[in-house]
Structure formats: C-alpha cells, structure tokens
Amino acid sequence: MSNYKEKLRKVKAFVFDVDGVLSHQTMSLYPGGEVMRTINIRDGYAIQLAVKKGYPIAIITGGNTNAIRKRFEGLGIKDIYLKSHDKIRNFKDFISKYQLEPSSVLYMGDDLPDYKVMKEVGFPTCPADAVVEIKQIAKYISHHNGGEGCVRDIIEQVLRLHNKWMDNDAFNW
Numbered sequence: 001m002s003n004y005k006e007k008l009r010k011v012k013a014f015v016f017d018v019d020g021v022l023s024h025q026t027m028s029l030y031p032g033g034e035v036m037r038t039i040n041i042r043d044g045y046a047i048q049l050a051v052k053k054g055y056p057i058a059i060i061t062g063g064n065t066n067a068i069r070k071r072f073e074g075l076g077i078k079d080i081y082l083k084s085h086d087k088i089r090n091f092k093d094f095i096s097k098y099q100l101e102p103s104s105v106l107y108m109g110d111d112l113p114d115y116k117v118m119k120e121v122g123f124p125t126c127p128a129d130a131v132v133e134i135k136q137i138a139k140y141i142s143h144h145n146g147g148e149g150c151v152r153d154i155i156e157q158v159l160r161l162h163n164k165w166m167d168n169d170a171f172n173w
Contacts (some may be wrong), residue, residue, distance in 0.1 A: 024086070053169065102120045104122055107120075
C-alpha cells in the first residue's frame with residue numbers, strides 16, 4: 001500500500017458495494033423477511049458532495065430493496081445495480097457509460113463477490129473488517145469498519161487531493 005496517495009490522485013470515479021461497506025455486516029431481519037440496513041450518515045454526506053463535484057459513482061450490490069435505491073438516488077447516484085450476480089458485468093457497463101479506464105476507478109468492497117472487480121480497477125479499497133482475501137488485494141484498507149465511515153474516509157481523501165473538499169459546495173446538502 002505504499003504511495004497510495006499518488007494513486008488516489010488518478011481516481012475519477014467511485015464504485016461501492018452496499019452490505020459490509022455502506023452498511024454493517026450484520027442486518028436486522030423483520031418477520032416478513034424485509035432486511036433493515038443501517039447506513040452511516042457521514043458516508044452519505046461524502047457521496048452527495050462527490051456527486052456535486054462531478055464524479056461518476058455507482059452502487060453494485062447483491063441486495064435488492066427499494067430502500068437501497070431510494071437512499072442512493074436521494075444522494076444523486078444514477079448508476080445503481082441491484083441484485084448483481086455478476087459484478088464485473090455491471091462494472092463494465094458503468095465504465096463504458098462514462099468512457100472510463102478501469103485504472104481511474106476506485107472500488108470499495110468487503111467480501112469475495114467483490115474480488116473480480118477489485119482485481120480490475122486501478123484502486124481497490126476495503127473497510128477494516130473486510131475478509132482476508134479482499135484485504136490482500138486492497139491498495140488501501142480504511143481504519144473504519146463497514147457502515148462506520150469507511151466510504152467517507154476514502155472519498156474525503158480523494159476530494160482533498162483534488163482540492164475539492166473544503167469549498168462552497170462543502171457547506172450545503
């Protein structure tokens with residue numbers, strides 16, 4: 001993970017998993033089978049700021065609830081891939097849509113379904129509590145666990161390096 005800040009400067013887009021990254025690894029299950037996820041509000045703030053700054057952002061998740069779509073659409077994300085059984089296919093769709101090189105994309109994942117995409121991107125990252133196989137290929141491991149600010153951590157670092165963190169856009173939702 002040496003010189004990771006130099007590689008962060010090349011980031012032009014973000015892709016995030018949901019379960020274990022934007023939410024905790026454990027979830028509440030209601031009697032009707034509905035899953036309740038807890039999402040970190042500071043992660044949400046950083047996401048909406050990155051969207052305002054023009055960064056393409058995608059969500060690629062195996063989850064499939066309207067709550068996921070509603071939350072992330074509300075933050076300005078247009079590319080939300082739910083019930084993703086083939087994350088690499090969805091990733092390729094995303095980079096094709098924005099004409100991005102994989103080397104300019106940051107992906108944050110936490111478990112084996114994220115592995116193939118993390119091997120494709122220029123900057124694979126993970127939360128502190130990711131599985132060992134993901135940690136082994138990550139160029140940056142956040143000191144925050146999934147659902148506890150790891151997304152804010154990495155977005156803030158990128159925006160600071162690009163001089164886009166503390167300006168007029170930063171003080172409004």
